[in-house]
Amino acid sequence: MSFRIIKPGFLATIQDTGRAGYAEQGLSQSGVADEQAYHWTNYLLGNHFNDAAVELTIGNVEWQALDDMEMVICGADMGFTIDENPIAMWQTALIKEGEVLRCQTSKKNAGLRAIIAVKGGFQSQPAFGSRSVNLREQIGQVIKADETLLTSSLVIQKTITRQIPDYFKPDYTQPLVLRLIPGYQYDDFTEQQIEILLNQHYLLNATSDRTGCRLHGQAIHNVPEKMISEGVTYGSVEITTDGQPIILLKDRPTIGGYPKIGTVMSLDLSQLAQRQAGTQIKFELMTLEQAQQQRREFNLFFGLYN
DSSP states (O other): OOOEEEETTTEEEOOOOOOSSSSSGOOOOOSSHHHHHHHHHHHTTOOOOOOOOEESSSEEEEEEEESSSEEEEEEEEOOEEEEEEEEEEEEEEEEOOOOOEEEEEETTTTSSSEEEEEEBBOOOOOBBBBBBOOOOTTOOOOOOOOOEEEEEOOOOOOOOOOOOOGGGSOOOOOOOEEEEETTGGGGGGGGHHHHHTTTTEEEEEEEESEEEEEEEESSSSSSOOOOOOOOOOEEEEEOOTTEEEEOOOTOOSEESOOOOOEEEOOOHHHHHOOOOOOOEEEEEEHHHHHHHHHHHHHHHTTTTOO
């Protein structure tokens, strides 16, 4: 089963949960930017939690189905249609052979990335245990026009529409509070520097991407000196020499040389991945124990790593 790509969409890439165990070789985790939207797509379709989906940034898609397929789109609302008929987000839909999936661009404050999934997942050649594309590391490539995008060969039987309750649907219009887990370098910052970080609203910079999100606000002066580069993790909050935070995301390098004040709780990073430039961002502290409990509940709900 497959799609014929007429217009691929901006930065459309195949993603799964990412590749683990390769950081010491210099390969980043990669994987889908919005874990929540991604796991909902596979959950609604009855897929394995690691079945690959397409992550689309901003929009402009035109794909023709070459077979009947069951699909789900979660994340940013880009006005998706099948043969000009609007399709609902966050629920299953059936696209039939010859029909065309289209969208324009992401609506203002309606999210930045859409996750398009099909029953059985998209198929591509795995690299280092994952189908995830990392353009910075030149692993895989964006989806291109005139390609055929392969999906599972599952035969579609009669389907029942499945959707998530409204109260689970995220609201991307709200200012975002990111919960920060203090790291081992937290105590290297003064009380005044920490207050500056916690007591202001930053603005999300337009130069942000899958490598990291740059924030702009009142500078934190006299930050600790740059260090010898060391391992960094998903969600690390580095404070640069100009006093501004950078939050490292899925395509981050595996090492970094800026001091790190803490790590953003992983579930909040899904929300961050959907925010457009100019969004207000605020930090608040969270304990490691609280973060572990909430992540454990998330993993159990979606059946991750079983």
